[in-house]
Amino acid sequence: MTIAFTICSINYLAQARTLGDSLAVTNPEIRYFVGLVDRLDGVSFDEDFRPDFPLVEIHAIGIEGFEEMSARYNITELNTAVKPYYFTYFFEKYPEAEKVIYFDPDIIVFQPLSQLLANLETYEAVVTPHICTPIEDRKTPNELHHLNTGIYNLGFVAFRKSPQTVRFIKWWEEKLRFECLIALCDGLFVDQNWMNFLPLFISNTLIERDPGYNAAYWNLHERFFSEGETGTFMVNEHYPLIFFHYSGYDPARPTVLSKYQDRFELSERPDLQALFELYKNSLITNGNSYYRKYPCCYIKPAKTLRYQRVRKWLKKPVQYMIDQIDTI
Structure with missing residues (x-):
């Protein structure tokens, strides 16, 4: 048995539903x-916006000290910090699940x-x-940028259950309990930099270089897209597109490829037009504007979180505070 999961708050359920729809097909x-x-x-x-897929609420999976974690992190940090805990939950809750795959919600398979x-x-x-x-x-x-934010993109990772992977995931849990921050001067970018250790700690790790996997704004310089005769999207003419990661895309700004990059304009990449039109329409159909109105119940106002971090820094050297000021 194989399990695939994503992680999000209510405001991202349109993305999670779109991912789920693609997996179901x-x-x-x-x-x-x-x-x-x-x-x-x-x-x-509302009836039209009840997700068809099981929602596993974070308080139900038994993370020790979760309330402290939720007070420590912003919404991006918190959603990434709980990732290894969900792997543990699925491996333990479903013993028959030998393989568990994580996808970010803003992906189509x-x-x-x-x-x-x-x-x-x-x-x-x-x-x-x-x-x-x-x-x-x-x-x-x-x-x-990739040296700062991680060699591997953690919008996707897959594990087969084994004693070695269980040990690695437990180690990863403890790192993310306190150190899943967006704090580049501390060498931290949520969960990603920790994954640099994966091929070292688990030697039997596949670094998947197939360009059909995890195509996204950060690798578009090396990937070009087309539609084959059967309607299949292809990458660099020879590789089927397995999944596309629409990180930083907002259907309210449909001409912007991603808010996190300045290398490509969507209008300058005709090979991407069909892929992004498909995603925009899917998000609209799946209630993007409807779910966006729900604030995450665990996240404190930004001003409060900012104050807590500044108070923590008062215990550290002045130069450290100067180096960190741009991260808040």
């Missing part, structure tokens, strides 16, 4: 769950994951690097 044998970093107490969705599942028979873990070839300009993001 391409991989109906995989059980899909949404890890919900939010509470459904008192929430009543376009093909059966048969090769990934086959690779997990041989390898204990699979990750994808942000880039596989050099970047020839100084735009954002470039190699320096």
Whole structure:
């Protein structure tokens, strides 16, 4: 049995539903769950917007000290900090699940994951690097950004259950309990930099370089897209597009490829038009504007979180505070 899951708060359920829809079409044998970093107490969705997939609320999976974690992190940090805990939950709750796959909610899966599942028979873990070839300009993001934010993109990671992966995930849990911050001067960028250790701690790790995996704004310099005769999206003419990661895309600003990059304008990449039109329409249909009105119940106002971090820094050297000031 294979489980795939994503993590989000209520405000991102349109993305999670779009991902789930794509998995239901391409991989109906995989059980899909949404890890919900939010509470459904008192929430009543309109009939058209009740998710078809199980929502596993974060308070139900038994994270020790979760309330302290939620007070420590902003919404991005918190949603990434709980990732290894959900892996533990699924491996323990469903003993028959030998393989568990994580996808960020802003992903569409376009093909059966048969090769990934086959690779997990041989390898204990699979990750994808942000880039596989050099970047020839100084735009954002470039190699320096990836050195700061992690070699591998944690919008996707897959594990086969084994004593070694269980130990790694437990180690990862403890790192993210306190150190899942966006604090680049501390060498931290949520959960990603910790994953640099994965191929070292689990030697039987596959670094998947197939360009059909985890295509996104950060690797578009090396990937170009087309539609085959059967309607299948292809990458660099020879590779089926397995999944596309629409990180930083907002259907309210449909001409902006991603808010996190300045390398490409969507209007300048006709090969991407169909992919982004499909995603925009899917998010609208799945209630993007409807779910956006729900604030995450665990997140304190930004001003309060900012104060807590500044108070923590008062115990540290002045130069450290100066170096960190741009991260808040």
